[in-house]
Amino acid sequence: MNEGLLSSVAESLDKGRIRQDNEAIILSAAERVFARYGFRGTTMQQIADAAGLPKANLHYYFGNKQTLYLRVLEEILQDWLAPLESLCASADPKTSLADYVGKKIAFSFERPEASRLFANEILQGAPVVSPLLKTQLHDLVAQKARILDCWIAGGKLRQMDTTHFFFTVWSMTQTYADFDIQIAAVLGSDSRTKDAQARATAHVFDCLWRICGLEEEQ
Amino acid sequence: MNEGLLSSVAESLDKGRIRQDNEAIILSAAERVFARYGFRGTTMQQIADAAGLPKANLHYYFGNKQTLYLRVLEEILQDWLAPLESLCASADPKTSLADYVGKKIAFSFERPEASRLFANEILQGAPVVSPLLKTQLHDLVAQKARILDCWIAGGKLRQMDTTHFFFTVWSMTQTYADFDIQIAAVLGSDSRTKDAQARATAHVFDCLWRICGLEEEQ
C-alpha cells in the first residue's frame, strides 16, 4: 500500500511534468502552424507532426482545435500588448518611445510566428480577439495617445495624429515579421541575420525620430 | 437549317456573355473569400455561396481551386505593382512620391480585399508568388531605389535607406486594408468613411514628408 502510494505520487509528479512539457511542445508547434495557415487552413495532423506527437494527444490535452487556438492566441495577445507599457507620462519622451519601438521590433525578430498568427487573426476578421480590441486595446491606445498629446502640448514632440501614429509604428515594425518573406525576396538575402536586423532597426528608428521631430540629440 | 444556324450563333454569343459575366462574378467572390481565409482556409462552397452560383459551376469555369486562386492572384499582382511606375527619374521627387504613395493608399481603401489576399499569400509563405518576388519585385525595387538614391545625391531628398523605405511605405499604407478591423476597433468607428480615409491619408503623407525631409513647401 505504501509502495502503491509512493509510486502513484511519483507517477502523478511525472505525469504533471510530462503534461507540462507536452503542452508546451504542442503550443509552440501550434503557434508555428496556425501562423502560416490560419485557423481554418491548419489541420490538427500538421500540428501533431510539428510537435512530434500523435494527433490524439492534442485532443487529450486541449479537447479541440478551437481551444488550442484560443490558448495560443491568449499568450500572444499579452506579449503583443506588453510593449505599450513603456509609454509613461512621467518619463522622458525619447527614452519612452525608444523603449516602446525597440520592444516592438524585437518582438518581430524574436517571435515572428507569434506576430504572423496575430496578423492572420486580424486578417480573418478577428473572430476571436475582436471584443478585446474594441475594449482593452481601444482604451489602452486612447490612454497612451493622451500621453503623446501632452508631450506635444509641452513642445517635446512635433504635432501629429497620435492615434494614427500607433498604426504606423505597428505596421512599420510588424512588417519585418509578417512580410518577412517578401522582404527577404527584395533584399535577396536572409533577413534574419544580425546585420539585416540591425539595418532594419536603424531604419525604423530613423523614420520614427523624423516623424516625432526628435532627430537632433536632445 | 438557317434557323438552326442563327439560333446556334445567338446561343454561342449568349453563352460567351454568360461565361464572361459568371467568371467575373466568381473571380470577385473568390477574391473576397480567399482574402479572409487564405487558400487552404477557403472552401469552394463558400465561394459558390458568395457568388450565388452552384459549386459545380466553379469547377466548370476554372477546373479546380488552385487555378481559380492563381487567376485571382494574377490580377491582383499587376495592380499591386502598378503604382511603382509613378517613380520616374526625370520627374519631380515630391510629385512622384505623392503620386506613388497616393496610389498605394487609394488601393488600400478601394480594394481592401485584394490587399488582404496578397497579405495572406505572403503570410502563408508566398507559395505562389515567391518566384515573382525574387525576380520581378526584387529588380523593380532595386531600380526604383536607385532613383531615390539619385535624388538624395542631388540634395532633393534627405539621406535614408531607400530599400527599407519601400518596406515602410508598403506597411504604412497597406495596414489600412489588412488591419482594417483592428484600426476600426481602436478608432471606435467605421474606418471606411470618407472622413476616416482623409484623416489616414493626411497622416501617412505627414509621416512621408518628414521621413523624406520634404515638409516645407519647396
Place this chain on the structure above:
DNA sequence: GTCTATATCTAGATAGAC
C-alpha cells in the same frame, strides 16, 4: 497517461440528367 483504430462529417471534384 498514451496512442491505434475508427466513427462521422465535410472537403474537392465529377458524372450525368436536364
Place this chain on the structure above:
DNA sequence: GTCTATCTAGATATAGAC
C-alpha cells in the same frame, strides 16, 4: 451550358486497447 447527386479523400474527434 447548367446543376443535382454522388464519389473519394481527408478533416475533426473519440472509443477503447495498452
